[in-house]
Amino acid sequence: MLIKNVIKRSDMISCTLCKDAPCSSACKVIDPAGALLGIWFDNQDVAAMKLPDVNPCVKCEALCEKACVNRGSVPIKHLITELYEKVRPMAEIPVPEEQSRLACDLCGIPLENPFLLSSSVVASTYDMCARAFEAGWAGVCFKTICSLDIHEASPRFSAIKGDNGSILGFKNIEQLSDHSVAENMEIFRRLKKNYPTKFILASIMGQNEEEWExxxxxxxxxxxxxxxxxxxxPNMQEDGLGSDIGQVPELVEKFTRAAKRSTTIPVLAKLTPNVATMSPAAEAALRGGADGIAAINTIKSIVGVSPYTYVSTPAVKGKSAVGGYSGNAVKPIALRFIAEIGQNPVLKDMHISGMGGIETWKDALEFILMGSGSIQVTTAVMQYGYRIIDNLKEGLNYYLAQMGIKSVKDIIGAGLDTVSDTTDVLERDTILFPTFDLEKCNGCGRCVISCDDGGHQAIRFDDRKPKLDGSKCVGCHLCRLVCPREAIAAGKKRIKA
Known part of the structure; x- marks a missing residue:
């Protein structure tokens, strides 16, 4: 079983995950770009098992690498060979031919899989939603509909990036749909006519009870x-809207009740993470008649203050504003709120539609294990496109088949019993020492630096090799986290004296 990836994203750091990738156009035998996407999105076993039985790269002239837009920078032939030699032997089952395990529901309405686009620019026009449906998304949460006259700032996005340019955290100051209500209703009618089995979740925002209704x-x-x-x-121009409502349980209850008065279809309350705890607002939504909770929306943030202009990004004519932060960096915060809702006995019958930093099927699985019955995605789509649905579905489906799980619904909330709000439940009578793999170790000494200056001075550095001092080690495992070679693992336990 592949618990962790054999090939790292860093091994293909120069790959730009091209549109209409030249590497695949050049290769007449396999789809190199598809395999690289599988590596990037934590789906290596599926990528390996989809390859032909015999490695065609052994005798080829690497036409894929010659066609690459970053010619000579991406070791495509080597990466494909790694899938054959290191990943494929560890894969336990073939790629399942059908994906019925992914079938689930949102408040009783069938979904072909748990994956929806969340309310944002990625689900804001007929054409975009139609292309998403064609790609394989089960549904969309359409960009928030309102009666406000929306005028957006430019630019309105900024990001914190990793070494290869991929987005770790994403800030936006965008607001709501700039189409009229009538235009959006026409889009709904067309989508439902042409895609009757796809799920349409309509995001709305009113200024008073009558508008919500x-x-x-x-x-x-x-x-x-x-x-x-x-x-x-969090990006509204006017007070009393958006997250201002979500921070006041009384308003959440009042406006939820207003929306429920006029409709027979399920109603979900999308709640703000800009609170200490989400339960008061979620319970208020339940009292108002909500059928489910959607969480989390973006986190209020400031990103990238310029050392020259002193203005944060995105800068608009010398000014900026606090905006919503999303992307993979917010996933731990999102999971904490999802678990809080999932563990609340008052909310036990509420559907949870989880979102916040989901890029891969493993990210989605974490949300499901914490109680999410459906999954919503935006930032990863903005960065990589609707095409990520293939790896989301294939990866989750492969995992379920590999684990012998008949339905994704069977594991919703399966991890909630392992989570506690406080650390007082944790066992504190033993120390789990780290162990060093000296064959992997390159003698960089990063573990020593971190242990000396951020730990307990428990690692000696003899002849550029780390050696543990068990009398000082407290088992914090900081050394494991900083090791660039993954040469440190959990070792033996010792009972505390």
Whole structure:
């Protein structure tokens, strides 16, 4: 079983994950770009098992590498060979031919798989939603519909990036749909007519009870399968909207009740993470009649203050603003809120539609294990496109088949019993020492530096080799985290004196 990836993203750091990738056009035998996407999105076993039985790269002239837009920078032939030699022998089963294990529901309405686009620019026009449906997404949460006159700033995005240019954290100051209500209703009608089995979740925002009520009714009348109440957008120009509502349980209850008065379809409250705890707002939504909770929306943030202009990004004519932060960096925060809702006995019958930093099927699985019955994605789509749905579905389906799990629904919330709000439940009578693999170790000494200056001075450095001093080690495992060679693992336990 592949618990961790054999090939690292860093091994293909120069790959730009091209559109209409020249490497695949050049190769007449396999799809190198598809295999590279599998590596990038934590789906190596599926990528390896989809290859032909015999490695065609052994005798080829690496035409894929010659065609690469970063010619000579991406070791495509080597990476494919790694899939054959290191990953394929460890893969336990063939790639399943069908994906019925992924079938689930959102408040009783069938979904072909758990994956939806979340309310944002990625689900804001008919064409975009149609292309997402064609790609394999089960549904969309359409960009928030309102009666406000929306005018956006430019630019309105910024990011914190990794060494290869991939986005770790993403900030936006974008608001709501800039189409009229009538235009959006026409989009719903067309989508439902042309894609009757796909799920349409209509995100709405009203300025008063009457608007919440009328917008919910309109969405149902024009084909929406469910309504999501936006109590969480942090980017509103006016006070008393978006996350201002989500921070006041009384308003959450009042406006949820207003929306429920006019519709018979499920209603989800989308809640803000800009609170200490989400349960008060979630319980208020339940009292108002909500059928589910969607979480999390983006986190209020400031990104990239310029050392020259002193303005944070995105800068608009010398000014900036606090905006919503998303991307893989927020996933731990999102999981904490999902677990909080999932563990709350008052909310036990509420559907949770989870989002916040999901890029890979493993990310999605974590949300499911913490209680999410459906998954929503935006930032990863903005970066990599609708095509990521292939690896989301294939990876999760392969995992379920490999584990002998008949349905994704069987593991919703399966990890909740392992999580505690406090650390007082943790066993504290033993120390788990690290152990060093000296064959992998290159003698860099990073573990020694971190242990000396951020730990307990428990590692000696003799002849450029680390050696543990068990009398000082407290088993914090900082050394494991900083080792660039993954040469440190969990070792033996010792009972404390």
């Amino acid at each position: 009328s917008l919910a009714k309109l969405c149902e009348e024009n084909g929406a399968d469910a309504v999501e109440l936006n109590f969480s957008c």
